[in-house]
Amino acid sequence: xxxxxxxxxxxxxxxxxxxxxxxxxxxxxxxxxxxxxxxxxxxxxxxxxxxxxxxxxxxxxxxxxxxxxxxxxxxxxxxxxxxxxxxxxxxxxxxxxxxxxxxxxxxxxxxxxxxxxxxxxxxxxxxxxxxxxxxxxxxxxxxxxxxxxxxxxxxxxxxxxxxxxxxxxxxxxxxxxxxxxxxxxxxxxxxxxxxxxxxxxxxxxxxxxxxxxxxxxxxxxxxxxxxxxxxxxxxxxxxxxxxxxxxxxxxxxxxxxxxxxxxxxxxxxxxxxxxxxxxxxx
Amino acid sequence: xxxxxxxxxxxxxxxxxxxxxxxxxxxxxxxxxxxxxxxxxxxxxxxxxxxxxxxxxxxxxxxxxxxxxxxxxxxxxxxxxxxxxxxxxxxxxxxxxxxxxxxxxxxxxxxxxxxxxxxxxxxxxxxxxxxxxxxxxxxxxxxxxxxxxxxxxxxxxxxxxxxxxxxxxxxxxxxxxxxxxxxxxxxxxxxxxxxxxxxxxxxxxxxxxxxxxxxxxxxxxxxxxxxxxxxxxxxxxxxxxxxxxxxxxxxxxxxxxxxxxxxxxxxxxxxxxxxxxxxxxxxxxxxxxxxxxxxxxxxxxxxxxxxxxxxxxxxxxxxxxxxxxxxxxxxxxxxx
Numbered sequence: 001x002x003x004x005x006x007x008x009x010x011x012x013x014x015x016x017x018x019x020x021x022x023x024x025x026x027x028x029x030x031x032x033x034x035x036x037x038x039x040x041x042x043x044x045x046x047x048x049x050x051x052x053x054x055x056x057x058x059x060x061x062x063x064x065x066x067x068x069x070x071x072x073x074x075x076x077x078x079x080x081x082x083x084x085x086x087x088x089x090x091x092x093x094x095x096x097x098x099x100x101x102x103x104x105x106x107x108x109x110x111x112x113x114x115x116x117x118x119x120x121x122x123x124x125x126x127x128x129x130x131x132x133x134x135x136x137x138x139x140x141x142x143x144x145x146x147x148x149x150x151x152x153x154x155x156x157x158x159x160x161x162x163x164x165x166x167x168x169x170x171x172x173x174x175x176x177x178x179x180x181x182x183x184x185x186x187x188x189x190x191x192x193x194x195x196x197x198x199x200x201x202x203x204x205x206x207x208x209x210x211x212x213x214x215x216x217x218x219x220x221x222x223x224x225x226x227x228x229x230x231x232x233x234x235x236x237x238x239x240x241x242x243x244x245x246x247x248x249x250x251x252x253x254x255x256x257x258x259x260x261x262x263x264x265x266x267x268x269x270x271x272x273x274x275x276x277x278x279x280x281x282x
Numbered sequence: 283x284x285x286x287x288x289x290x291x292x293x294x295x296x297x298x299x300x301x302x303x304x305x306x307x308x309x310x311x312x313x314x315x316x317x318x319x320x321x322x323x324x325x326x327x328x329x330x331x332x333x334x335x336x337x338x339x340x341x342x343x344x345x346x347x348x349x350x351x352x353x354x355x356x357x358x359x360x361x362x363x364x365x366x367x368x369x370x371x372x373x374x375x376x377x378x379x380x381x382x383x384x385x386x387x388x389x390x391x392x393x394x395x396x397x398x399x400x401x402x403x404x405x406x407x408x409x410x411x412x413x414x415x416x417x418x419x420x421x422x423x424x425x426x427x428x429x430x431x432x433x434x435x436x437x438x439x440x441x442x443x444x445x446x447x448x449x450x451x452x453x454x455x456x457x458x459x460x461x462x463x464x465x466x467x468x469x470x471x472x473x474x475x476x477x478x479x480x481x482x483x484x485x486x487x488x489x490x491x492x493x494x495x496x497x498x499x500x501x502x503x504x505x506x507x508x509x510x511x512x513x514x515x516x517x518x519x520x521x522x523x524x525x526x527x528x529x530x531x532x533x534x535x536x537x538x539x540x541x542x543x544x545x546x547x548x549x550x551x552x553x554x555x556x557x558x559x560x561x562x563x564x565x566x567x568x569x570x571x572x573x574x575x576x577x578x579x580x581x582x583x584x585x586x587x588x589x590x591x592x593x594x595x596x597x598x599x600x601x602x603x604x605x606x607x608x609x610x611x612x613x614x615x616x617x618x
Contacts, residue, residue, distance in 0.1 A: 128301045129308045132571040136533030141567055144555045145312050224432050225537055229552065244435060254442050261435040268430040
């Protein structure tokens with residue numbers, strides 16, 4: 001215990017030296033949570049010796065304890081192991097969603113803001129349409145259209161978030177375009193493409209970063225909700241949302257809901273905290 | 283001023299109508315790219331027991347033998363007149379299906395909305411008057427926490443604690459008072475977080491104003507100061523998040539109704555998704571868009587009337603803090 005706290009304290013010091021910024025303790029804790037989650041998704045085998053798919057029927061529905069940190073499920077599988085092995089899928093799908101939302105939304109916003117004119121008008125209407133459909137409903141419709149599995153759920157979640165990114169990117173691009181250094185670049189004979197890639201894009205994307213981090217947390221929630229409704233991969237996959245969904249049928253053994261829910265909440269909370277920190281330090 | 287307002291209103295109205303029609307087209311396109319041929323899959327499902335002639339009749343009645351653009355045009359022109367077509371599964375008018383389940387969802391959503399408002403105002407009050415070190419920091423973190431919890435987890439926790447442990451309600455009677463109340467709480471909590479975020483930012487802003495200091499100097503009590511001087515100007519920008527909140531209530535009802543076993547729009551959507559009942563899905567999405575656009579339109583039209591500081595064109599700019607700059611059409615329309 002002392003060892004762990006010492007090492008994390010020195011890591012915090014290292015981070016703050018590295019960035020020259022003071023990192024608040026809650027942000028440091030958030031980074032630690034995210035680091036653990038990433039480690040779980042990269043090498044789940046290092047963190048548990050149990051098997052996520054094959055259970056011991058005699059040990060079914062045991063409460064949380066020293067041998068089974070999160071207890072066991074109705075088939076005698078270790079729940080902590082299931083959560084650890086489900087991390088990769090939950091995290092990757094949230095990443096896919098963020099990438100789709102950022103790239104597609106960013107591109108729409110960039111074109112609308114930089115080109116203006118009728119391109120802007122057409123894209124603005126598209127964004128209005130995407131905003132008019134409640135986010136979650138849009139994700140459900142899209143995942144219905146492209147088929148039920150976790151990757152598709154991630155794509156649907158990404159599509160449902162495109163509008164937000166397009167909006168922010170467009171207003172940032174317009175703001176940057178009017179900056180004096182961009183005007184100067186035009187006067188110096190810079191081509192549109194050069195100015196777009198070299199000046200407008202890097203400056204406008206700065207405010208997209210905290211938004212993307214925030215969207216990562218939101219995507220985890222939306223994908224968990226889709227998995228909860230059964231629109232993701234079926235068991236024995238162990239996405240966090242799916243684990244909670246399975247747990248709801250065993251509410252007499254509430255840790256089956258609370259343990260995966262706790263991991264989900266801790267992750268999203270950490271991501272949101274980091275996003276807020278990025279926004280204020282920028 | 284009046285002329286400016288009227289032309290602004292006319293512009294927003296046409297924009298709203300265009301968005302509604304485009305949303306219908308968009309949904310039609312998304313729904314018609316469904317993999318395979320769900321239409322004939324459904325119709326030829328032996329469980330449904332349609333004969334070959336009946337299938338032909340249904341296909342003709344739904345206009346499914348026409349090319350896609352023609353289908354879109356007929357469907358759109360029916361939509362404009364309020365005709366939403368027939369359900370593919372039950373062959374009953376979609377409007378009837380929706381009308382059957384709408385009251386249940388409306389009760390749930392309005393209860394959730396009231397709870398969300400109450401909760402947000404309570405949190406807002408706390409952030410202004412609780413001691414800085416203890417209650418305040420906690421309350422300020424609350425919206426962020428609410429937004430980090432999947433809303434089905436809130437529902438399941440409520441069922442576990444109040445249903446199973448305390449026995450306040452039974453899951454098999456989802457329409458009883460207590461069950462409805464807790465479903466509304468589960469649905470309302472994430473929505474309250476959105477409202478609270480905006481409210482807190484504005485309350486902070488208002489309490490720094492001179493008139494608030496004067497009111498404090500006059501020895502006004504906390505309650506009076508909050509209700510009469512802080513809450514009123516701070517709740518104006520909240521109008522702009524309400525449209526967003528309505529969308530969230532609609533989307534959230536999908537989950538909440540499943541968790542609590544209620545029938546409603548959400549469970550209708552879920553059923554239609556699993557049976558690929560396209561006309562129903564198309565109708566629900568379009569209706570949701572209509573509601574969203576109308577609420578947004580009303581918010582945009584009412585806002586300049588409520589807040590004299592907002593100038594439509596020209597004039598000094600006053601910028602209320604809205605949910606965030608990306609969230610509603612309102613912030614853009616009002617302040618541009």
